[in-house]
Amino acid sequence: MLAPLPERMRPRTLNDFIGQPKLLGANGALRRAIQNNLVPSMILWGPPGVGKTTLALLIAESTKRTLYSLSAVSSGVKELRDVLARPSGLFSPVVFIDEIHRYNKSQQDALLGAVEKGQITLIGATTENPSFEINSALLSRCQVYILEALGKEELIKMLHQAVEKDEDLKTKNIQFESYDALLRLSGGDGRKLLNLLELVVNAHSQESLIAITDEMVTEVAQQNMARYDKSGEQHYDIISAFIKSLRGSDPNAALYWMARMIKAGEDPDFIARRMLIMASEDIGNANPTAVIMANACLQAVKVIGYPESRIIMSQVAVYLATSPKSNASYLAIDEALALAEQTAHLPVPLHLRNAPTKLMKEIGYGKNYQYSHNHPGNFAAQNFMPDELKGTVLYQPGQNARENEIRKQLQKWWGEWYEY
Template identity: 80%
Template sequence: MNTDSTPLPERVRPRVLDDVIGQRKLIGPSGALRRAVESGRLPSMILWGPPGVGKTTLALLLAEAVKRPFIALSAINSGVKEIREVLSRPGGLFSPVVFIDEIHRFNKSQQDALLGAVEKGQITLIGATTENPSFEVNSALLSRCQVYVLEGLNREELIQLIDRAIAQDTFLQSKRITVESYDALLRLSGGDGRKLLNLLELVASAHVSADPLIITDEGVTAVAQQNIARYDKSGEQHYDIISAFIKSLRGSDPNAALYWMARMIVAGEDPVFIARRMLIMASEDIGNANPTAMIMASEAVQAIRSIGMPEGRIILSQVAVYLATSPKSNASYVAIDEAIALAEQTAHLPVPLHLRNAPTKLMKEIGYGKEYQYAHGYEGNFALQNFLPDELKGRRLYDPGHNAREAEIRRSLQKWWGDWYGY
């Protein structure tokens, strides 16, 4: 039994930069952070990377390397008050390194509270985040910080982490551990070094026999009980997986779409979020190639709100398969973006007089509404006339897609506007 209450990741935390596993591009001989340390000038920075790759360790070791005081705050339980308390402390010979874990959880006012101190060099800020700082750190603070991207640990590095812990930690040494297979440890920890070490300690603690501990995949799985999906509902994984899901729908692959959607469901993603993204996709990528797709997706949003999960998974599956196997067209999406770009360039153009509203006698006298042809007064409910500013006459924005439904639309447009718009 381990009598030390300090978690294993803390017990085996590296004490110098050279002992850090991974991140060679940053802290290797020619790495940017290594050069900063050697120059003695540590910039304010954001360390962006997945969980368990050593962001906290790097921050601590960087401060120690340049012999600066280190103050750690967590964005989970710190606010503007705590920030101001840190900033109000008397300054010593060297400005402190203020480390803020999960800085993406700070709101704008909390981030703004750091601006002046960072700008004046009162502190060196090191923020850690699992989320894209472009989305979650306000631009004013981001412009005052260097962003360093930390890479996930690869298989060899994770194995090195396990082996070093077994060799260094007294408690693990007492278990006389032999690793028969690393696969379950790596799989269940999802590449998170902290989670990996915690799982290793959990497996060691569960071994009460006097015999040496042989780590097997079956034994690790039995102790862990279940594989916890590596998915941060507000982090980059969130955006990556929803992106893979939408691209699979757009690419007409129901199998991949179901897989990525299942990843989100297993991780506890909000099912309404999934349904709403399918609604957007139904219009953006299917559109008038199959107008029913948008109705299906819209109904899915309402149905999920009504019945929730787990039954909602069936509705999500049905709609995902329907969207993936529908004909595709982005014609409406392309058309509105082109129309907006044109509108921004030509906002000065007046509305033609015949299209203007004429609620007063004076407006009618000066030509508002004159020569407008009411479509329902003509054969086929159509009258050929210009509906754009005169300078844009004949400018085509909508080009029907190449599918059965929009082929019908194209034929109608050719009949009405063939020469006018070049259909």
């Protein structure tokens, strides 16, 4: 039985590797480290199907090191210690840990001593942000390399390479009428792209000419739609559907997509973090309690764990879905950042500056600053922007009951300068 096409097409040398030119190009930092056999312990962070596992295999092969491969899903401290106890050759062995973000703190701590002493060269692969998922102590001992999703030209090159070099595919007469559906459905995932290509070819294997069209690819993809794969495209599709259902105020759809993720083994922390982001980005000041609820949910998930945490996650998902929505604060900070970049040269007005010394007071620092507490309604009609930006509006309250009240208050306070 033939191995899957992605496995058959796995690169055997660095020159065969497609993508990641910043790391593996002629002057790429990682290529130079491999060529000089000065490979550091590292975390490979990137989306699925960009070659993290393949790169670990190539590093071990190119530097003539023993490779031990573990999956964080199925291994624990015992398996780690078994590997660390094995003898090594002239150079420290490469220990590759797929989905390293799935290791808990004690499992990650078990690696610290060996990495620090150089007993092993650790290569961890993750689709999650290492800043959130990897212990700071371990992260400080590793170089983080960011792998980017494959671009259109790279994916097309991968398709043609498969058709021309694979022993099975090159016996068939395959032509590409269009690439759009293959590229769209693969989402930059090389493994998924090759799997889809093989599905399409096998579905039409009896034809003398296999002319691949968008319609053909879409039909085959629908017939063979894979179940949720945490490390595949549906991971991103389903979390997107979940967030859009919350944003669209549909608690039923939100619960359904959350249940799909839970049943597939998604990390509850990941779901809770996404709800916390959504609570601020999409609800904001329309219901400030939402971010408090979402943060409490994240902390509860960490303390209680699954399966009990599903109840809290359900409660908060329903709460977020049924809350009024506003992205006014999210839009405001992006506008503020853009404005700050353009106007970083503008000085702070003297009346807003701190005056810790007598000289600063003498030259006017803090002079005429008005304390809001000393004015009716706790409001001092004073400019708090650089003079050149006086009256600039960044925060536009959303169309909901609470922010309508905020709008009225701002108009009352700032009506002379601001127009909401």
